Structure formats: C-alpha cells, structure tokens
Amino acid sequence: MKNENLYKLPFANVYPYYIAKAEKKGRTKEELDTIICWLTGYDEKGLQQQLDSKASFENFYTEAPQLNPNISKITGLVCGIRVEEIEDPLMQKIRYLDKLVDELAKGKAMEKILKK
Known part of the structure; x- marks a missing residue:
C-alpha cells in the first residue's frame, strides 16, 4: 500500500x-485505548x-491534542524497519503505534510500554 493510501x-x-x-x-481493548491515548x-x-x-490516519494524528513527549523512547523494529529511523513524520507516528500494539500483544507490562 502506498503511503498516501494509508494516510487516507x-x-x-x-x-x-x-x-x-x-x-x-x-x-x-481498554489497555489498547490507554496506549493510543498515551x-x-x-x-x-x-x-x-x-x-x-x-x-483518516492523517487527520487522526494531525488533530491529536499532543503527542507524548516520551515518543522518542519508542524504538525497535516494525516490519523490519527501525521506527526511530523512519524519515516520514506521519509514517513514523503510525509505526510508533504499531510498535506499541506489538509490545502489548507480546505481553509486555503496561508500565514498560508507556515508557514510565
């Protein structure tokens, strides 16, 4: 899927x-919502x-009240790509959420997912 299609x-x-x-x-679902809101x-x-x-994904992130100041602490691979190295800012935000959802699904403690 092209980035533009994903953004829409x-x-x-x-x-x-x-x-x-x-x-x-x-x-x-409540844990997922906590992550999204964080x-x-x-x-x-x-x-x-x-x-x-x-x-749209684009509007979802554009209208977000405030991205978490600890967002830069989200690191690792999603689909074989390091999230911290993604150059497109919107794609990086989308992949940050993907990474957090992956961590949730892997059983990681909420405190660690939320970078506390």
Whole structure:
C-alpha cells in the first residue's frame, strides 16, 4: 500500500484489527485505548469522536491534542524497519503505534510500554 493510501485510510477501519491483535494475546481493548491515548493525547471521548467520524490516519494524528513527549523512547523494529529511523513524520507516528500494539500483544507490562 502506498503511503498516501494509508494516510487516507480511516483509523476506524484499522482499530478493530488492533483490538483483535491485543485480545488474541489476552490483552484488553481498554489497555489498547490507554496506549493510543498515551501516544496521542486524546482522552476516551476524543478517541471515540475520531473513530465515529472515521478520521483518516492523517487527520487522526494531525488533530491529536499532543503527542507524548516520551515518543522518542519508542524504538525497535516494525516490519523490519527501525521506527526511530523512519524519515516520514506521519509514517513514523503510525509505526510508533504499531510498535506499541506489538509490545502489548507480546505481553509486555503496561508500565514498560508507556515508557514510565
């Protein structure tokens, strides 16, 4: 998928896959939402509004209240690419969330996922 197509894809279309990935490994939707809110600064109401409005990935991140100041502590590989080395800022934000969801699904403690 080209980046432009991904950027226009509604975040709400991918969200159920994030939930399924977490729940398949015994984690919860609430834990996933905590991670998303930690990363983007949305509260539960704001996140739900983004889902209900079918905001694109681009708008989801553009309208995010405030990216977490510890975002640079998210490191590692997603799809064989180091997230900290991705040059496209929007793609990097998308992959940061992918990395956090991967860590959740691998059973990592929430404190470590949230870089506390």
